[in-house]
């Protein structure tokens with residue numbers, strides 16, 4: 243027996259792309275159906291952004307306790323209860339999932355639990371145990387996200403080789419962990435597990451960890467990580483993983499043509515994510531894909547090669563970030579509802595929750611040079627800021643890039659306390675073509691870490707105040 247319904251917009255996938263698009267569409271007056279096979283909130287909420295940050299916070303608190311003496315506080319017999327750490331994380335996640343359920347009800351979005359499949363550009367099927375649902379729909383948004391990528395090497399399927407989702411459930415910590423991949427996900431976990439007392443080694447294929455960043459950020463985070471005893475091998479190609487008789491894992495790799503290996507009790511594969519669109523009917527519909535089949539191809543209105551089918555978020559393989567997915571969702575919905583608009587990729591902030599945090603927006607020195615842009619640089623260290631010292635921090639810097647002729651802010655890279663919050667100000671500047679002088683003329687509260695932005699902006703065209 244089938245169940246039929248009508249919709250203006252059917253959205254497949256309820257991650258930060260899909261569920262935000264659903265709210266926006268409902269607010270604009272559309273009849274919306276949201277199809278999700280798993281939990282509302284997608285990767286981001288259930289096994290990505292939020293759970294990792296819950297662990298980051300536990301790691302931070304644990305570190306504070308270890309350093310309590312420095313602050314004149316005394317803490318004894320400090321220990322970690324991983325079961326509680328995981329439980330706290332789960333509680334935050336389920337509270338937020340309920341929050342999205344509430345938002346869907348409040349906005350009149352019809353949520354259907356099940357796997358969505360596009361039969362034709364105006365029909366979506368949802369497979370359910372108690373009979374399929376057929377949705378007749380004027381528009382479709384594909385928001386099916388991404389899944390962890392796999393390294394096609396021997397041993398990748400061994401039981402102790404885990405992905406990021408499994409790493410979030412470790413109630414028993416390994417003594418030693420090898421992380422394959424020093425990108426954002428790998429490095430966030432490296433700092434988390436290092437703080438929890440695990441002996442962490444990172445093996446990265448590229449010549450730097452977090453390689454898409456400004457070189458100064460790469461070297462700063464590398465030296466901070468190494469000072470904390472996170473061992474890092476860059477320019478290293480992992481060849482295979484073997485299990486020993488006593489249940490340990492040997493990760494073999496080549497670095498500078500030399501064969502090397504490291505051992506661990508667990509191996510975390512953090513080698514990237516791949517867009518997920520299996521079984522939704524992409525091939526049958528003949529939807530165009532990006533080069534090498536990486537993701538569903540879209541134009542800047544988020545429209546696929548079939549005009550009433552849109553795609554947003556990780557599945558488009560443009561930028562794998564939650565806030566980018568949400569914004570793409572809003573762009574798609576506006577276009578569907580007749581309000582023409584284009585996705586602007588020029589000012590999307592990136593946030594990395596290492597310790598200290600890293601945040602970026604727009605150009606860095608590498609990408610500006612590649613693009614042939616003449617720029618000025620303003621840099622200011624966090625250690626010259628009063629608030630930072632009261633926090634017990636002293637590392638990192640903010641680097642602002644401006645266009646040479648116009649003084650317009652074109653990018654920023656920062657590493658230091660609260661960077662992931664501070665980047666919002668510079669994002670506003672980049673997005674709106676503000677000049678470094680506009681930032682410097684803006685009064686920043688004292689004492690705050692935001693004063694470092696003020697000083698970096700001043701340095702970009704004049705002279706910082708608190709300098710020697």
Ligand code: FAD
Nearest residue numbers: 255257259279284285286290291358387555556562563564
């Ligand atoms: P997803 O969140 O992947 O959601 C897709 C949804 O579609 C899923 O719920 C899936 O079940 C559903 N689905 C798939 N196929 C079907 C189908 N046929 N029918 C019905 N439902 C279907 N980004 C940040 O911006 N900040 C961070 O700090 C951050 N940290 C991260 C940490 C980790 C460990 C990971 C893995 C990712 C992190 N990300 C972070 C990336 C972020 O999670 C993704 O960019 C974001 O979730 C993409 O959103 P999306 O809506 O495109 O897809």
